Amino acid sequence: MNVPLSILDLAPISAGSDAATALHNTVDLAQRAEQWGFRRYWIAEHHFVAVASSSPAVLIGQIAAATQTIRVGAAAVQLGHTTAVAVVESFGMLDAFHPGRIDLGVGRSGQRRREAAKQPPSDTPKPPQEWREIDGVVVPPSFDLGALLRNPRLKVRMAVLQQPEAVPPDFGDQVGDILAMLNGTYAPEGVESHAVPGERAPLSPWVFGSSKGQSAQVAGANGLPFVASYHITPATALEAVDAYRAAFQPSDTLREPYVVLSADIVVADDSDTARRLASSYGHWVYSIRAGDGAVPYPDPDSVPPLTAEQLAVVEDRTKTQFVGDPDEVAHRLDALQRVTDADELVVTSVTHRHEDRLRSHELIAKQWGLQ
Template sequence: MTVPLSILDLSPISEGSDAASALRNTVDLARHAEGWGFQRYWVAEHHFVAVASSSPAVLIGQIAAATERIHVGAAAVQLGHTTAVAAVESFGTLDAFFPGRIDLGVGRSGQRRREALAAPPPKAPAAPAQWRDVDGVVVPAPFDVSAQFRNPTLVARMGALQQPRAESPDFATQVDDILAMLDGGFAANGIESHVVPGERAPLRPWVFGSSKGQSAEVAGSRGLPFVASYHITPATALDAVDAYRNAFRPSQALPEPYVVVSADVVVADDHDTAVHLASSYGRWVHSIRAGNGAVPYPSPDRCEPLTPEQVEVVKDRTATQFVGDPDEVAHRLEALQRVTAADELVVTSVTHRHADRLRSHELLAKRWGLH
């Protein structure tokens, strides 16, 4: 049985375009995605870079208003940069307008970055890990992000996302607070407190994670669905899924584990066209890993090739991007689903031209058998 397929969108800003166009393109893609039969439409949260998905709740409202049935949500609200109360109130508001269609995705990426900054630099480089092929799924060696996290530009931007001297609670505490607020059992410093709107809303947190660390453990131990980011951290996503399943305890909302795995895809009518459309992806990923954040998505017609040194920086991501005609990409997605036993897959697809991105999703939906 084919598992459901969903979409993760960053509202990417293409070279020569602007944020307003990117946001309009997101709403347009969402409308098409609903017609093509995708299960969910999730938007990411990013700041100070050339993607327009910086305010998920606002964007979700626009997408939900422009569609009728598709589930719309965040992938994910960065709890390191906000409060549990703000998340529940904003998504409770969305649920009041669009009952039963809103997904509250949460992640700890902001906390993870601050932990990396506080940690001492490694004394010696670790032994290089080996690339593996797991039944058709490429598992590359991990990419070392420690230098990226110490980039002064990134540090300054992270500081701007926090109130002065603010300290975020532990991620597990925030998730527990969200669950208590939704259930009506929240107390602020021992004082019974009710979140309006939000309390008793039919919202369930979706926990996003990249490794076998805290996110996977929190999702499993609280009986929540888990989303593993193979498209960002292909080296550790399979370990994250295993850790989640090992930690899982049934909850009232979820009697069994529910796993979603992400993949980065570019689909075209033929292999060569897809390869051409994806040829600027490495340049875009390199801009992120250079520490200054994603640049406007380059045109494949004018993009300079990467140097050998730059290729090494991004090869884990380029090797794990699913590029090709519908059959090629579907076969790789089927392998990813088989290896992870995912209950659902979520795809993200970035191309320079909006028409090519629409076509990528349309072809995949038809090949996957969506209705």
């Protein structure tokens, strides 16, 4: 039997459309995902770009209210931009309205970006890396995000996501605070403090990570489920899973590691159509890496081919996107699950037209055998 399949959504804004339409499209997809048998519907957090998922908790509430059974959660709340108590209280409120259906996903991307922005560029060249394939799973060389993360425009935007002069605590400490608030033992500087709502809510954090660094270590040490982002960092996702399993300690939440892998897919009734629909994906990724952040998702019928220089910037992402007919994409998802021994997979599928995005998810749900 195939492992469960879930959805990760950004509420993407297509070229010529707007945020309101993107948000309504997300709720529409979530309702259909419930009918098609997906286990979870997760919302990413992004700011100042052409995706509408800037406030996961607000959007989660809307989706949960419009559905009945599917689990809804964050993928993930960026702890570098908020406080542990705000997270616990908001998700505790969501659980009060939708008991047993809320997933609390957390990530350290906001902190990671700040750390990278403070590091001076290195003059030491990194040794060249080679493309690898492990039993059908492509592992590309790492893409150096250093220049992007030191972009002065990005630094300004990140600064306004916090109060002036605020310094976020260590990610591991924040996760510890969240756990303490949930189980009722939170006492900063010896002062008992109770998150209302939130305390004793049946919530358990899901930790999202991209490498074998702190996120994988924190998830393992605390016995929490771990989500590795193959769809964003295909070069390091597999080693992140290994690091998580090596660090895992049983907890009241989990007796054994629980691993989820993400993948970016585009599925259509035939391979040629799928490739055409995905042909503007590289342009979108290029806007993120070499421009000013994600642009409205381009129409594949109106963009010129990427140049060789542009392709080099996005090749690790375009070659690890799963594009094809249902059988082709399911085959690659099966390889990803088999190589990582993942307990669950989560897919994200972005196309210019909402109808094509719906069809992509519907086709993979049927091919995967969801009920």
